[in-house]
Amino acid sequence: MYPETFEGFAVESAETWTAPKRHEYKPRPFEDTDIDIKVCACGVCGSDVHTVTGGWGACPYPLVVGHEIVGHVVKVGDACKTGLKVGQRVGVGAQAFACLQCKQCKADNEIYCAHQRDTYGSEFPGGFISQGGYSSHVRVHEYFVFPIPDSLDTKLVAPMLCAGATAFSPLYRNGAAPGKKVGIIGIGGIGHFGILFGKALGAEVWAISRSDAKKADAIKLGADGYIATKEPNWAEKHALSFDIIVNCANSSKGFNLDDYLSLLDVNGRFINVGLPEGDGFQIHPFKMMGNGATFGFSHIASRKEILYMLNLAAEKKIQPMVETIPVGESGCGEALRRCHDNDVKYRFTLTDYDKQFA
Ligand SMILES: [Zn+2]
Ligand SMILES: [Zn+2]
Structure with missing residues (x-):
């Protein structure tokens, strides 16, 4: 038990990904730049499913996933400089480490650091594999621990730490603001945050989905x-009208990229945040020449962006649609399975940690 060991609900193999089991494990040694957090809630991300099913490739089983972590600080390393205090409510997203020395890190692009490591499933010195937030505690470098404004509800803020951040960064970086027209493709966990944050940034926001099922x-x-x-x-009806389109769809099946790119105004930007399994996109240069479109990608959000996003969420009283499930072997299994089946509106937060972890 803490501080020597943490406990969490780990997936043991690709075949048994819907049946996580309780595991006790040793965290990596505490460093003086680390924060220990007692977890009180964790969002369930599509990445959790892609990882434990093996859909994105090899997975270091047994693995505790979860990278939309909310908890309270229980230990602060002696060299920490960000001012976090024991007892403070904090969040952790999908990233747990970067070098903080390279050109990218120094430009607030630590998400693109060549040495970046993930909150779960990444190897740390000594052979330790990072474990996520379906657990009693996490140990994270202070740079990747974010204070949460008091007014934000724990169960609503948890999914902002990955899904919200993933939607926010491309909108913010690509200039979503009053006078700009934004399209959000795929109204799921990330996409529904795209609508919320696009509006919060002042843009005109359109949702783009296959059917009318999500219109209301x-x-x-x-x-x-x-x-x-x-x-x-x-596509013809809306041609050449959007400034920014963020593609949040998590499947590329039957996805005709040319149609979507034709929606962009001159030099408009089409930014992908989903990582569909499979072969990816077909790019046709002649079509993209028609409006000088830019086709790009975006990976989560930097510390600076996440801090900004959390304050914006508090200021604008952002209300995501979140369902809760009590953490535990059955709760984690149910959440992963229903997330896999898109049977959620639009994000799960695992709760009731105090009932599992005394
Ligand atoms: Zn770096
Ligand atoms: Zn995620």
Whole structure:
């Protein structure tokens, strides 16, 4: 038990990914730049599913996933400089380490550091594999631990730490603001945050989805318009009208990229945040020449962006749609399975940690 060992619900193999089991494990040695956190909630991310099923490749089983972690500080390393205090409520997202020395790190792009390591499933010195937040505690370098504004509800803020951040960064970096028209493709965990943060940044936001099934929710979240791509001629009707499109869809099946790129105004930007399994996209240069479109990608969000996002969420009283499930062997299994089946509106937060971890 803490501080020597942590406990968590680990997936043991690709075949048994819906049945995580309680495990006790040794965290990596505490360093003077580390923060120990007693977890009180954790969001369930699509990445958790892609990882434990082996869909993204080899997975170091047994693995405790979860990288939308909210908890309270229980230990602060002697060399910590960010001012966190024992007892303070904090969050941790998908990243747990970067060198903080390289050009990228020094420019607040530590998410693109060549030495970056993930909150779970990454190897640390000594052969320790990082373990995520379906657990009693996590040990994280202070740079990747974020104070949470008091007004934000724990169960609502947890999913912001990956899904929210992933939607926020490309909007912010690519200039979502008053006078700009933003399209969000795929209204799921990340996409629904795309609508919320696009609006919070002042842009006109349209939701883009296959059918009308999510129209009511999109409007409720604040969308100004809605495009259903199963309608005939949907792309022609909206051609050359968007400044930024963020693609949050987690499948590339039947995805005709040319149609989506044709929606962009001149020099508009199409930014992908989903990482579909499989072969990826077909790029046709002649089509992209038509509007001088930019096709790009974005990976989570930097510390600076996450701190900004959390304050914006507090200021604008952002209300994501979140379902809760009590943490535990059955709760973690249910959350992973239903997340895999897209059977959630639009994010799960695991709760009731005090009942599992005394
Ligand atoms: Zn670096
Ligand atoms: Zn995630």
